[in-house]
Amino acid sequence: MKTTVEEDYVTPGGYELEKILNRGSVAYTHVNQVWDNVYIGDESVTTDTARDKYKLKELGITHILNAARDDTTTFDLSQYFYSAARFIDKTLSDPQNKLLVHCVMGRSRSATLFLAYLMICRNMTVVDAIETVKKRRRIIPNWGFLKQLRELDMQLQETRLEQTAEP
Template sequence: MGILWQVKSVGTHSFLPAAGIKVVCLEVDGRDLLGGSFPHRRGTWQLRSASQQAARMMKTTSPSFNLWESHSEKMASHKSKTGIKIHATKAAQESSPVDEYVTPGGYELEKILNRGSVAYTHVNEVWPNVYIGDEQTAKDKCNLKRLGITHILNAAEGTWNNVDTGAGYYGDMDMVYYGVVAEDVTTFNLSQYFFSAARFIEETLSNPQNKLLVHCVMGRSRSATLFLAYLMICENMTVVEAIEHAKSRRRIIPNWGFLKQLRELDVQLLEKQEEQKHGGEQLRGSVIASSF
């Protein structure tokens, strides 16, 4: 299955290669774009053991910790050494770097998701000019006009357990439509659309007058996953930061298969960053290629 990119031209603002085109269909595989360079990504996930830091500090800075000292010396210095250990451990905890990020496992990501969120509603603004919503929101033209939506990313294109709208549904509106044929099952490879969807979102937001609705059936799994990938690829967020941001604004529940794919994306982005650091390459603000 491929991406259906169907666009109703809205004038010179359209990013289509030629004006006057009503509908465009193409297939895109964004995985090939992974060869591009990636922006610096902040890290907040601290996994280094403070006790290991303390042990290392005491070994290198405390000459009194002599394994061969006499029994009487050990007894005499027991109290003072206890105090040294406590202070050394505390110092190690305080001096541990906070920017050493390691991608957490799927279980940890699920714990973050389940750690409280906002109440579920049909639609929420999750980023400036970006909304995540459900099928009801996508089909309510009056509400779309009220919100000022100009672009739609349907992460549930199709007929079975999906939202079968398409560009034709919005034929009487100035709407740019982008459909991804995806299933909300753990075995579905949604990652093949991470980069192409991120590019669509980025290009939409390049004009501050545009407003985007990203939706699926419930607006919690497929659409949320594509938005999280955008935050990671284009906004320099780690998977942890992206989830924390999104769930503070909408109740999202990506299935565990999608979480695994986001985790793999996080690992790839980190590896790419390390390659760039060692290679001395210039980091860019976006990994989206200029053209497919």
């Protein structure tokens, strides 16, 4: 996992990111732990993790980030990247807390918001964030969200390069 700025790093294109997403992913399940104290889940008809108080208690979930609306390629999810990242970061600042990030399928919106958190708060590139999450959950951000993550990646890389160039 890279957490430092590399001058030769270039944000991959959408097709390259899609190849990374599809290469070696785990099987799809309703809820997975993707990070310390963080779970991503879906809203399946039989297992709506976010509404199943017994499952929430079993997992020890104390906080929920609900992203269960607006999964279209034209929706600007990036407007929520920083507020979601702040919420996740604040939640995880207490090691007693456990977070469920969920949407209808638990593969696009919820995954995109958590990827943005890893990029913003954990200084990961979009590639490193995807590789980290897909080890534990099958994720498939839609094309519009991938484009927004690419734009975030380019902005963050530019900011980090500027910060390292300052005397």
